[in-house]
Amino acid sequence: MSEQFPVPAYLSGVTFVAFDTETTGLFAATNNIVEVGAVRFRLGQDNAETFQELVNPGRRIPADAIRVHGITDEMVALAEPAGPVLERFISFCRPESVLISHHAPFDISFIGCELNRAGLSFGDNPILDTIDIYRRLFPGLYSYSLLSLVTHFGISKSQEHRALSDAVFVRSLFERAAALFPSAGDLASLLAGFTAHRMNEWSGEKVDLPDTYSDLKLALDTKQCLEIIYESPVRGSETRRIWPERIYAQGQSIYVTAFCEKASAERTFRLDRIVDFKLLRADREP
Incomplete structure (x- = not known):
């Protein structure tokens, strides 16, 4: 009581x-x-x-x-x-x-x-x-x-x-x-x-990315894989292959939620820490 x-x-x-x-x-x-x-x-x-x-x-x-x-x-x-x-x-x-x-x-x-x-x-x-x-x-x-x-x-x-x-x-x-x-x-x-x-x-806000991120938008829309170089504040620079699932803004930052092949699980990446990326062939689904 x-x-x-x-x-x-x-x-x-x-x-x-x-x-x-x-x-x-x-x-x-x-x-x-x-x-x-x-x-x-x-x-x-x-x-x-x-x-x-x-x-x-x-x-x-x-x-x-x-x-x-x-x-x-x-x-x-x-x-x-x-x-x-x-x-x-x-x-x-x-x-x-x-x-x-x-x-x-x-x-x-x-x-x-x-x-x-x-x-x-x-x-x-x-x-x-x-x-x-x-x-x-x-x-x-x-x-x-x-x-x-x-x-x-x-x-x-x-x-x-x-x-x-x-x-x-x-x-x-x-x-x-x-x-x-x-x-x-x-x-x-x-x-x-x-x-x-x-x-x-x-609540995350949907965002429209500029044309410089056209490959990222294409990967999201067509369920393709991206290879990114990500600057982690903990692990430093690392290369990952991700399958983007959604993009949203939270406060002043933009985030990409994606299936990460390295982690074999969903992960969230801050867009300004993706220093380079390229679109890969969609040869398999995650």
């Missing part, structure tokens, strides 16, 4: 979904989700419904990421890819819910990129960030990390760093903070008092 706090009357009928993701790395455009967890609840009620699914990222999970969340390649081997999992997550959230995350831009960026890759879209649910809420309500704390907050407020002394357990922490933090929300008002005024995000903040 969760600790009970006063609930503003105008929030008593609102459905909230606290959610979290675990990933292969820190940058959404070139990494993937490995787990999604969520808790659907109403303030002042003990009952809640949960969502937790592993996701097969289609790539090896780096050792640094495994050290954080403990999710291994073996654990996700039989899991579905992000598309079907996110379809079920969208259904779980429901259109009328207010979503809550800790460090929301991080989770939104990963879910948004995975939605782009799968050709899916999310609803217009507002998304609140418990970091933003706690910085406004409890200024001057030493740290606003999830572990620091749950430790400071006596919720837990440790963090498993799995998606569902972190989502449960987010729920607990939100319930505690809600006791300090204005007692009079409505949901719209409450949302206006915080930074309310939307999932479409990270």
